[in-house]
Amino acid sequence: MKVTLTVWRQAGPAAQGRFETYELDEVSEDMSFLELFDVLNERLIAKGEEPVAFDHDCREGICGSCSMMIDGRPHGPELGTATCQLHMRKFADGAKITVEPWRAGAFPLVRDLVVDRSAFDRIVESGGYITAPTGSAPDGNLILIPKAVADSAMDAAACIGCGACVAACPNSAANLFTAAKVMHLNLLPQGQPERWERVTNMVDTMEQFFGSCTNHGECEAACPKEISIDFIALMNRDYIKAQFKQRRLASQRG
């Protein structure tokens, strides 16, 4: 098959960016979308042009590195699929495809299709953990966790931190990412002691970097792991509760 790619090229954070168009023929439909870029890059190198920079690593849809906006949709047209798992058989012969990097103020551009998603790490650092220093744990079976609870926590924990939710959101909000991280831990019995502090700190940190959620739901549609926006509702509930609880605690302390 034949495809025409229109790709965002930008040499560095301060450089002027532009779209470049490349025609590729003899594309195999068993090729993944990233393999299409491998082929494009080989061709560019042969012509003496610098290859397109793009983040990728595991190519199994789990590391969360890939970050391509394909025809205006993060990770492209196939639901629940990261770019690396998207295959050319999902495109028509002769397709014209536009590829851009994630666009969000909190994800500054590094080069071409590569952005810096460190803001996500800052959110996790502010509270996305259970304080359990190595060596202090009781036997794993001492903590009984109903299967439904473990399953629900796992649904949230499946987040790969790719940033598609932010890229899809008209406000560049990171609520789906943050909610997945918060609720993974807040649903579990082990997460209870730090529950209120965790949600407060993580939401407050999120707001330093990202826009606000106005319930568009684009994030859920774009998520390669199909994480539900129900988690945002659960996070909001916890956040509001936390504000009351902290005031009560503060008043008790006098």
Place this chain on the structure above:
Amino acid sequence: MDAHIPEGPIATKWDNHKFDVKLVNPANKRRFTIIVVGSGLGGASAAASLAELGYRVELHTFHDSPRRAHSIAAQGGINAAKNYHNDGDSVYRLFYDTVKGGDYRAREANVYRLAQVSVDIIDQCVAQGVPFAREYGGLLDNRSFGGAQVSRTFYARGQTGQQLLLGAYQALANQIHLGNVELHHRSEMLDLVTKDGKAVGIVARNLMTGAVTSHSAHAVVLATGGYGNVFFLSTNAKASNVTAIWRAYKKGAYMANPCYTQIHPTCIPASDEFQSKLTLMSESLRNDGRIWVPTDAMDTRSPDQIPDEDRDYFLERRYPAFGNLVPRDVASRAAKREVDAGRGVGPLKNGVYLDFADAINRLGRHVIEERYGNLFQMYERITGEDPYVVPMRIYPAVHYTMGGLWVDYDLMSNVPGLYVLGEANFSDHGANRLGASALMQGLADGYFVLPATIGNYLAPQLGEQPVPTDDAVFIEAQQGVEAMTQQLLGVNGTRSVDYFHRELGKIMWDNCGMARSRESLEKAIGEIATLREEFWNDVRVLGEGDTFNQSLEKAGRVADFLEFGELLCRDALHREESCGGHFRVEHQTEDGEALRDDEHFAYVAAWEFTGDHANPGLHKEQLEFEYVHLAQRSYK
């Protein structure tokens, strides 16, 4: 080679040793700086645990976030000798299975310790909030895995590696927040710095700006993963590489058993020449899937039209006791034998079937969906075929490397102050790793072993400052790195880095893959040398050194693979026996199984760098088997 294995009975060695090692008192720990390179299970768990103890830790990862390390892609699970299933498991049995599964080429004392701490790992991970699968009563669930006859594998759907890594990453994030760990992301280690024979720091390149900087510490910990990408096509992530441990090797660390490479039996076969990597389907699928090929090589019927009597369930036939659950090396070679005999399936006849029809009939589709849903979905995305209806096609692919830098019982290499964890070291899996043991080893090393042993090296250095980064040793190392960058950019040839990587991969796979012979290995060594020369004369690396430049990053890694591949082949050539993942066609039993030579080869081969154009020097660590009887492995 002296592995410094503690005295005493195997069951008490670790406890005795922990009592004997020197300690650094809590207030003094902050006076020590430790550099950790790599943020996978080994690196993240070590960095977090060392920081919790009070050490100052500097973590370097070449990823944009520590959470992206390739441990994240491990699917099936993690072993632990909990005996929650009352099926006769014990620390001793996990130890025994691992030594046997490793085809008697692992160090007994290390493996016993691994089995001992396995139970603590599960507890630790549960406490961190790892959402392991649960029974309806709320207790932890287990599944069985290849090479074992008990159910001891803990799992989180098909994403166990992801969940364990997130657990370690979260503990790390906590320590970063507290200021105990300094994180350097997109920072690639390009040299180890030594002074007076001791490891004193690293030189790293900031991948975003190209800046090359020196970092100094009291000890350096490498947790940089395996070297499977020397074969180009493997289940490793695209960026996984040998560079950190190779450059440490060139600074004096010994490389042990590089020829032990694991070929995983259940991967999706390659579909075309553009294939950039191979995708693993978790070994746990072999619990419910049955592996077969048509008995007649000419059979062109679709699989559902082939009746049972025209199918050869070759693993069940050849290994009735373990059936589809034989260890990885055995299953891989059996599949290769069928495909080589022309009985392969699929358009390129390069796979065998992994069939779930019986399991779906027996358990119902919903059970299979719950156990393997995400794997089936992944398979469907890649191949366009629905495995609930059509059997999967699978074929072996390079997956894990048991070899790595030599370490002693404390996980310290022969270079004092240089520690090596996880897949990057050689220690616990012998010549073949059992499923669900890699996660166990990475976390054992990082959470429990290193934090207990590193004090032994640090304690006597109390009061000493790290070597300043303006010392001649750092300046020289930094100049070396910068010179290599300029050299790579300066060749200005005609072929891309990927071209050379693919060519190297072909040489390695054809001559040093699932079957190796003296002839093929000698051929490979010659061809690699030619290719390496071609690389340095004809590679084309565009762009500059002081910007984000992915071609340049790859070029450095492929340059190292081109040297390392030769050492791997030399090791394979010298090991005149077959064991685990190393199969020499000259050494096999009558029915085609691996034939070891315990009399001559029950040792670890540790190679010393002696110069760019000199043959590496061989050091031997003799392996003693006091507890597990040396025997021909049988899974029949």
